[in-house]
Amino acid sequence: MRRAVCPGSFDPVTNGHVDVINRAAGLYDELVVAVLVNPGKAGLFPVEERMELLRDAVADLPNVTVDSFQGLLVDYCRTHDIPVIVKGLRAVSDFEYELQMAQMNRELAAIETLFVPTAPQVGHLSSSLVKQIATFGGDVSRLVPEAVHDRLAERTRRAEQ
Numbered sequence: 001m002r003r004a005v006c007p008g009s010f011d012p013v014t015n016g017h018v019d020v021i022n023r024a025a026g027l028y029d030e031l032v033v034a035v036l037v038n039p040g041k042a043g044l045f046p047v048e049e050r051m052e053l054l055r056d057a058v059a060d061l062p063n064v065t066v067d068s069f070q071g072l073l074v075d076y077c078r079t080h081d082i083p084v085i086v087k088g089l090r091a092v093s094d095f096e097y098e099l100q101m102a103q104m105n106r107e108l109a110a111i112e113t114l115f116v117p118t119a120p121q122v123g124h125l126s127s128s129l130v131k132q133i134a135t136f137g138g139d140v141s142r143l144v145p146e147a148v149h150d151r152l153a154e155r156t157r158r159a160e161q
């Protein structure tokens with residue numbers, strides 16, 4: 001059984017994440033999408049809501065599950081017997097830090113990292129930009145899954161009241 005984990009903050013999930021998850025799901029028997037619980041950084045959406053939005057976004061992928069983790073990613077991998085981390089690469093600027101993490105995770109626990117280049121149509125997407133655009137009333141409907149779009153619109157409306 002080939003298993004992999006696709007980790008991230010997913011605050012919130014974008015169409016770029018969905019692209020990488022879809023393609024990774026085609027390469028492994030089981031793919032776990034793992035949301036980092038970062039006590040030092042609240043983020044826009046609580047972790048439970050990020051997971052709910054992710055579950056909705058991957059509902060058509062039967063071999064994908066959504067989980068959360070705290071602490072080191074390699075510890076999560078070891079506990080769940082997952083030998084591979086899948087990360088998306090949008091641009092060369094992503095590469096330097098991702099390479100460093102991949103080499104560190106390999107040194108720490110012999111966990112391999114597989115890089116998936118994002119589709120060019122979604123290479124410019126990031127959760128931070130999506131949040132910024134939505135906060136100022138911009139249209140993010142083509143950048144995120146529908147449920148995320150609705151949730152962002154709801155939050156913007158509430159903030160305006």
Ligand code: PNS
Nearest residue numbers: 007008009010036071072073101104105
């Ligand atoms: O979506 P992000 O914020 O780019 O995801 C980064 C993430 C969660 C993959 C990375 O920060 C991570 O693995 N954090 C867990 C802590 C850890 O293992 N740190 C050592 C990395 S070598």
